[in-house]
Amino acid sequence: MAGLNCGVTRALLGVLLLGAARLPRGAEASEIALPPGSGITVLIKPGTPTLPVKPCYIIFSKKPTTMLFIKSGERKAFSFSCQNPENHFIVEIQKNIDCMSGPCPFGEVHLQPPASMLPTLNRTFTWDVQAHKSIGLELQFSTPRLRQIGPGDSCPDGVTHSISGRIDATAVRIGTFCSNGTVSRIKMQGGVQMALHLPWFHNRNISGFSIANRSSIKRLCIIESVFEGEGSATLMSANYPDGFPEDELMTWQFVIPAHLRASVSFLHFNVSNCEKKEERVEYYIPGSTTNPEVFRLADKQPGNMAGSFNLSLQGCDQDAQNPGILRLKFQVLVQHPQNESNVTYVVDLSNERAMSLTIEPRPIKLSRKFVPGCFVCLESRICSTNLTLTHGSKHKITFLCNDLTRLWMNAEKTISCMDHRYCHRKSYFLQVPRDILQLPVQLHDFSWKLLVPKDRLSLALVPAQKLQQHTQERICNTSFSYLVASTGPGQDLYFGSFCSGGSIEKIQVKQNMSVTLRTFAPSFQQEVSRQGLTVSFTPYFKEEGVFTVTPDTKSKVYLRTPNWERGLPSLSSVSWNISVPHDQVACLTFTKEQTGLVCQTGRAFMIVQEQRTRAEEIFSLEEVLPKPGFRHHSFWVNISNCSPLSGKQLDLLFQVSLTPRTVDLTIVLIAVVGGGALLLFALGLVICLVKKNRKKKINKGPAVGIYNGNINTQMPMQPKKLQKVRKDSESHVYAVIDDTMVYGHLLQDSNGSFVQPETDTYRPFQGPTGDCPPSPPPTCSRAPTAKLTTEEPSPGCSPESESEPYTFSHPKMENGSNENTDIPLLDAPKPAEPGE
Template identity: 25%
Template sequence: MRIWRFTCFSLFFGIFLSSVTELTGSAELSIAVEPDTTILINSAHTNTQCTVCIRQDTQQLCQSSAVLRSDTRLVFNCSQPENVFTVQIIRDNVMYNIEPKEHNAFLKFNRTFIWNLKPPDKKTLHLNFSSTGLQQIQPTDSCPDKHVYMLAVDNISVGRFCQNGTIRQVDVCNVGKLSLEVSGGRALDEKVIGVSLGPLINSLANFHVVLPERSSTQDFFTPVAFPENAETVWYFTVPQAYYTDVRILSYTVPACLQPENIPTMKYTWQGKEPLVKLMNVSQPSVEPGNFNLSIKNCRLSGPQPPSQDLMVRFQISAIKRSKGQCEGDLPEKQVLQIRVNKKDPKSTCVLKLDSVMMDTITIASGNHFVLNSFDCNKDEVELTVNQTIECKEWRDCASTPFPLTFIYEQQCIPGVLKTIIWHLHGPQNSAVELQSPAGSLRYCPPEDKCNSIILLNVAHVNSSITLGQYCPMGTIQKIQIRESKIAITASVTSFNDRNLATKPFLTYSFTQAISEHYIFTVAPKMDNPTVLATPAWPSGMKASSTVSWIVNLEPQFKSNVKFRNVSQPKCKEVHTNIAVQTIRSQTTLYSTKRDEKIKDLLVPESFYLNMTNCKSPTGAFRAMMEVTLQNSTNELLGIILSIVGVVLVIVTAVGICFFLRKKKRNKAPPVSVYNPSEHAFLPGLHGIPKAQEEEEDPHTYVYIDETLIYSHLLKDDDEKEEYEEATADESDLKLDYSPLNNPALAERPVREGENLVTKSSALIDNELYGCAQGQSTTSDSPKRRGAMKQDRVCEGNSPD
C-alpha cells in the first residue's frame, strides 16, 4: 500500500515538474529578416500559457503570436516553444527564381515557406520544378521527406505535392501562392524553383508532366472547390515507344445551369481532332505520343454543397509496348467478314480499330481499316472468318464440285485462324452435295473427340438446326441435303500454319432437289465400326423429315447393323419408320412396327437404311447405329478346307498302303517254276497268257534252282556243304529278282532256220550241260567251283 502511494506521488510530481519547467523556463532567439520577407509566429494551441516576447530596448512585449519584418530578438517564456508555436516565412512579389533559405533559429519549429506570386498584367508565371519534380497527392496525405508543396491561385487550392514526381512545370496567370511545409527538426531542402514569364493563359493552372522512360502510374486531382466555368489543363510528354492509358478513379459532377455543358474530359493529340469523353465512359487507352487533357467546369445552376463540387481523380499509366499495324481493304466481291477477338480480356494485349480500343474487332468487305495491336502474342488473338458463297440462278452454278477454301490475303492481321464459316446459298429448291477431298468423313458425336485438328459442323441457316459434326478420314463418302442454304463451320484446334486454310476442307456443288431430306453415302471399313446417327443428334429429327443411308459393301463382306440408341416418339397418326432393304436383290430385311423392340441385323450385301419421322411427334425421334463388317467367305472357306483335309487324308492312306504292299512284295523269296506246258507266264501276273504263234521248245524254263536238280549228285556231306556255301552269295543276289523290274537280256542275232525260242533253249542247254562238250559257261567264281564239281561228275558218268 505504501509502495503504491509512493509510485503515484512520484508520477504526479514528474508531470507537474515538466509542466512547470515548460512554463517557467525560457528561450531567447536572434532572428534576421530579409527584405520583402515577413515572419509570422503563431501558437498552435489555443489554451497555452507560453508566449513569445519581442524585446525592444528595455521594453518587452509578450503575446501569443508575433510578426517580424526586421531583425528581432525573441524570448519565449517556455523552454520548448517548438511544441507550441509554428513559423511562417513569407516572401512577397515573387517574379524571379525562388531560392529557399533556412533560418537556423527555427530549425526545430514546424515552418512554412510561402512565396506570393503576382505576375504582371497579361502575363503568366512559369514555375519550373525540374530540380525537384512534383507529385500530386490528396489533401490529407503527407510526404515521406516531410516536405509538402501547396499551390493556390486566387485563394483556391490547386493541389498538394511531394517532391520527386513527374510534374516539371506549373503555370499560373493570376495572383497565386506557393507554400512549402517543413516539419520541425527536418532541414530545408534548398532546391531552386525557376520562375519565368510567359504569355497569358485562359485556364486556372496548367501542369506540365514528363512521364519517365519506364512503366509508371501517376494520380492527378482537380482543384479543391473548383470554381464554376474554370478550366485546368495537363500537358503530358510521353517517351518514344510508350503508350498511355487514362482511367478515372472517382469523380463528382455538379448541377449545371445548362445540362448539355456537363463537365467532360477533352483530349488533344498533335495532328488529330480533339476527343471528348464523358466521365462515365471508358477513357482513351494505349495512345502513343504527347497529348493534352483539359477539364472545364460548367456554369452552376445555383449554390452547391461542397460534396457536389466538381472533383475528378484520374490515373495516367505509361507502358512501353511493341506495336503492330495492319491497314488495308477486304475485297467486296468475296463477301468476307473477319472478327479479331482477344481471348483473355485481362491480358496486356490491346487491339485498336481506327484509334478505338476494343476486345473484339470486326472487319467487313468493302471497308478500309487500320488495325493496331500492342503487346499481342500470336496465341492471344483468335480470328473468325465468315464467307458467303451465293448462287441465285442455275446458269451461274456449275455442277462440278467447288473447293471450300479461304485465301488469306491480309497476312498482317494478328492472331491465329480459329474458325471459318461458309454460308452456301444456292438456287431455290436446290440441294447441296458435300464431299471430302481426302476421300471420306467420319461422323463425330458431340460427346466424342475428333482425332484431327479440323472439326466440321454442318447446319441449316434458316432454322439453325445442326446436321452433325464430322472429322476427316472416315467412311462417309457423300452428304446430300435438301436445303438451298446451309452453313459449314471449320473449327481448328491447332492452326499455327495459315497456309492450311488454302487447302480445301470440303467440296460443294448445288444439285436438283433430292427425294429425301438427307442422304448419306457410306462405305464401311473392316478395321473400325462405322457410327451413324440421325441428323441433329442428340436432339430429335424434325417432324416429317426423312433420312437415308446408302451403305455400300464389297462382295466379300457382310455387315452387322447394331442399333445402339433409339428413341421413339408418340405419334398421332402415321408412326415413325425404320427400314433396311438390300440394294441388289431389293429385299426388305427389316421394317419397324409400332412399339416393337428393334433388333440387330446381319445384312449380306449393300443396303439402304431409311428412317422417317411422323408429322406431329410428342418427344424426340433419334437413333444411333453401328455398322461392323464381317468377312462373308469364312464359312465357304471352312467347307473348302474340310474337303481338302479329307482328300489329303485319303491320298495319304492310299500312298501308305501302296508303299507297304510294294515293300512286302520286294521281300518275297524268288521261286523257280517248271512249266511243262507250251504256255509260259510270269508269276504274279493276272489273266490268261496268249499262245505262242510259233513253235516253242517245251523245255523252256524261266528259272531253275540248280540245288534242287543236282544236289543228289554230291557224294558226301562235305561237298554238299561246300557247294551250299558257294551258292549262298549267288542266291542272295537273286533275292531281289523280279521279272517285272529286272533288266532284259541282250538280244542275239537269230540264225536262219532258228527262232528265238529254240535259240534260247539251246543256250540254256549249253549252260546247263556244257560238261558234255567239255566247256564252261561261268567265270572264276564260287559258281565256277561248283561247275568244276559238275564236270567231275560228268566225267564219271561218261561212257568212255
C-alpha cells in the first residue's frame, strides 16, 4: 500500500508540474512589498500600445483592473490576464527624498525594489530630491558616462536618463542622456529629479549614479564633461529646444588632457528680446590673461584651446510682451594638435577692393566613426569650420586639421565701373592674388563679378592663350577652367566652361558678366601662371554674346550655344566670328539634322554670312538644318531664337574644320587669259558706246518722254496687283533718266512752278563688315507676310510668307550700281532679250 500511495503521489505531482509549466507567463503571480517609511510608491498603469491588441487586465484579489497602486508599507500580489503584459502595461517606481527637514541620504543610489521583484514591464525609476535652493546637489555618474541627446532621439540600448531641476516651483529640464558619453557629473542648485528608464528586456540592476552634497553653485546647473582622448560631445542648453530660463546662468566644465586641443562650434542658437543685460557666452581658459573671455552667440567661438576650460551661457531680463527664445546647441571637438597648428599664414587683402575669401569644408560623406575636425583659426584662437576674410585688412590664420584636403577656398571679387565716360576702353587683368595661392588649402572657385552701366557699355574677355569650349566631343582635361556667364535682371545666361588650348580668341558679353576660375587639381598653380584673362569695357551692343574664333588647322573646333542644359533664352541672339586663312577652306557642320524647335511667337533664324563677299544665307531653325558646306572666306554664324513652346528649347552644336585650299594651275591660266580677253572686249565696247552717244547728242534733239494717261497698268491675269500708293493727282508719272526733260510744261502747277515727280529707288543692303555680326531678320511675328515693294514702308517686324522657302542666298550689291532702280521688287517683268 505504501508503494502504491507513493506512485499515486508521484503521478499527481507530475501533472501539477506539467500544468505549471503550461501556465501562461502573464498568469504567474507577482508580489511587491514596500518597506514602511521608505518613501517609495509603485504604479502599474496602461502604457501606449504600438499595435491594436486584445485587452489585458491586472488580476488583483481575483478582480480585473487596469491600474494598481502600491504605497510604502504595503504588500500586494497580482497577475495578468494575458501572455504579453509588456505590450499593455508599464510600471513607475518613485522615491521621494526629503533634504529639507533632515540630512540627505548621500551616496550610491540603489534600485528599490530590486528589478527581480518587479514584473517584466517597461520600468521607470524616479528619484525626487527636495532641497533648499541654497544647497547644491551633485549627481555623479560612474562608467560609462552619459551622452546628451536631442528631442526625438533615442538610445541604442533603450536605457535613458532624464534630469530636471527647479527654479522655485517651476521644473526645468536639464536634458536627456544615453550611455557611453563624456558627462561625468551634473551639479544642481536646489532640488533635482532623476529618472531612469529601463526597457522590460533589460536586466540592469543598478542605478549607475550617486548623490553628493555640494555648496551653493549660484547658478542653475553645472555639467562636467571629461575627455580622456580624442572625441566630440554635443550639448544643449536647459529646456532645449524650448527657451532657456530668463536671466539664468548655466555652465559646462570640460576636462581635457593638456596635450590635446579643443574647439567649440555653435550648431544652432536663438537669442531672445532683452530689456536688461545682454545674452552672451563666457569662456574661462586656464592661463589666459583676459578671463573671462566674453563672446556673443553670433561670434566665432574659440578654438585650438590647450587643456581644460569652462563655457557659460548667461541669459537676460526678457521683454514681457515679446520675450523670444534663448537656446543653444553646440559641439566640442577634442583632437591632437597638427603640424599646421604652429604655422601662421598671412593673407594680405589690404590693397584689395570688394573682395572676400571663404575657407570651408568640402562636401564629404558622413561617417559614424570619430573624424577629427578641420578648423581655421583667426589669430590662433578664434576658430571655426568656416572662416570668411574680407578686403581691407591683413589676416593671420592657422589651421587645426588632420587633413587639409578636407578644406577648400572660395573667393569672390567685384569689379564695377558705372561711369561710361571713364570706363570706356578701360581694362583689368583677372588674376588670383599670390597670398591666396600660398595657403595650404586648395582653391576651388575664384569668381569675378564684372558690372557695367546698363545699355551703355559691354564687356570683352581676352585670354592670354586661346580657349577651348568644353563639350562632350572635346572634353577639357586641364587642371582648371573658366566658367563664363552673363547676369541680367531676371535672367542668367551661362555661356559655358572654357579651358586653354583651343581656338576662341575673345568672348564679348552684352551686360554684366561673371567669370569663375574653377580648379580640379593642385597643379593648376603652375598652369594658371601661363594663362590670364583681360577684361575691357567696350561700346554697347545688343547681342547676348559674340565669340571670336580662329580655328586650328590641325583639329576641329566644337562650338555650342549658351545655356546648353536649358536652351537659349527667348528672343536672344548670339554670334560667332570665324576667321578662315587665305590658304584654307572651312567646313561648317552641324551635329544634328533638326533642332526640334517649335516657336510660339516669332521666328528662329540662323544667318551664315561671308565677310568678304557679304553674301549671306538665312535658315529657319524650325526646319532641317543645312548640310555641311565650305566657306572660302571668314564668315559669321548668327543664331537668333524665337519664343518657343513650353518644353522646347534651342541648343545647337556645330563644328568648324579647316582644309588646305587646292587650285588647279590649268584653271588658273585659263582664268587669266580669259579674264584679259574679256577686259579688252569690255574696253572696246565702252569706247564704241561713248562715241555713239556723243554722235546722237550732236545729231538729234533732246530725249523725249511720252506720257499716255489711258494706258492700262494692270498686268494680264493679275488684277489689282499694284495698288495706288500716291496721290490721285500724281499717278502715272514717269521719270526718264537723261540729260534733259521734254514736255516739262505737263509738270507745271497752276502757279507755273515745277512739281518734282515721286520716284522709287532701290537701295542695296549695306551689310556689316567683318567687325560687326550680321543683323538677324525680324522674329516677332508668326503670321504670313507679303514681300514689300519699294513703294511700301517696311513695318517693325516683317513676317515671312508660309509658302516661300526660308533658305536663300543673295549677294549684296556694291555702292554705285548702274542697275535700273525704277522697277518694283515684286512682279517685275523680265528684261527684254536683245533684239526683241
